[in-house]
């Protein structure tokens with residue numbers, strides 16, 4: 001079993017004056033949801049996600065050794081332009097991870113970042129964004145300590161990403177990633193995400209995720225506040241236990257490819273997440289009328305056609321439509337015919353299961 005202390009480095013063998021790295025890291029969509037956490041970004045329950053392929057953050061990290069090592073020093077560019085409002089989040093991230101990367105104050109950094117998905121699409125970029133920054137920082141640590149193993153590199157990248165945003169720790173790898181201790185999943189950890197280590201049925205190969213953009217506005221309640229409301233939540237303990245049960249069931253579903261059972265768990269998880277929001281105090285609702293229209297239309301279509309299409313939700317109004325690759329044509333037609341009207345400006349994004357972070361050289 002790892003402890004966080006295993007990721008605190010001792011001395012580095014190399015010194016480096018300046019340079020840059022660049023990584024492209026996808027977003028991910030949880031099937032069993034992370035909702036509720038303890039101190040230090042330790043999840044209240046384990047989660048599992050599909051890593052995506054097209055919705056990505058591309059981040060270039062340039063670094064220059066500096067004289068004054070008293071403070072963190074960095075510039076942040078978003079799509080080539082300085083972006084001051086992102087800086088406090090990065091500052092906080094650096095503070096949280098400094099103990100794991102003691103060189104941070106020795107460099108001035110320029111973080112140059114962009115997303116492949118439209119700006120303010122209501123798609124959270126914190127998962128891909130924090131993971132992309134974490135990958136770059138690990139590239140720098142590897143340059144300072146070239147003997148580092150590949151396992152350590154990815155585990156620590158995921159650990160750092162987690163400290164930026166919990167769900168980010170599941171974006172480093174693909175295609176399915178588990179985060180959080182689960183007795184029946186070997187290697188699983190609260191500290192970082194791990195690739196789902198068991199057999200996965202053909203049915204899940206190239207699984208599709210079409211993201212319907214229902215509401216692109218800023219959400220009224222942030223995920224951070226939402227997680228916090230799980231403290232003293234009347235149903236919290238039962239919910240955390242349920243996540244363990246659902247994850248256990250998914251182990252055999254992934255192996256046997258039973259899509260009917262898969263759908264039951266995935267849709268129940270999505271609605272439970274939102275039920276937790278609606279039963280928090282203060283209570284709130286992030287779904288919009290069109291979220292429900294889409295859900296009902298999917299259920300009707302599934303009943304009529306027996307095609308195993310289902311939905312999941314993250315902490316917002318957008319709907320992720322999940323379906324096997326072999327049904328792609330029919331589902332895309334269904335989306336165009338029956339769901340696009342419920343999307344803001346008719347917008348949706350086509351994505352599919354992917355492999356995680358890629359270094360750009």
Ligand code: DP6
Nearest residue numbers: 030033034165166167223224314315
């Ligand atoms: C509903 O990872 O955004 O998407 O750790 O506070 O940054 P922080 O929260 P975040 O929470 C995501 C919650 C979720 C479910 C999930 O991705 O598992």
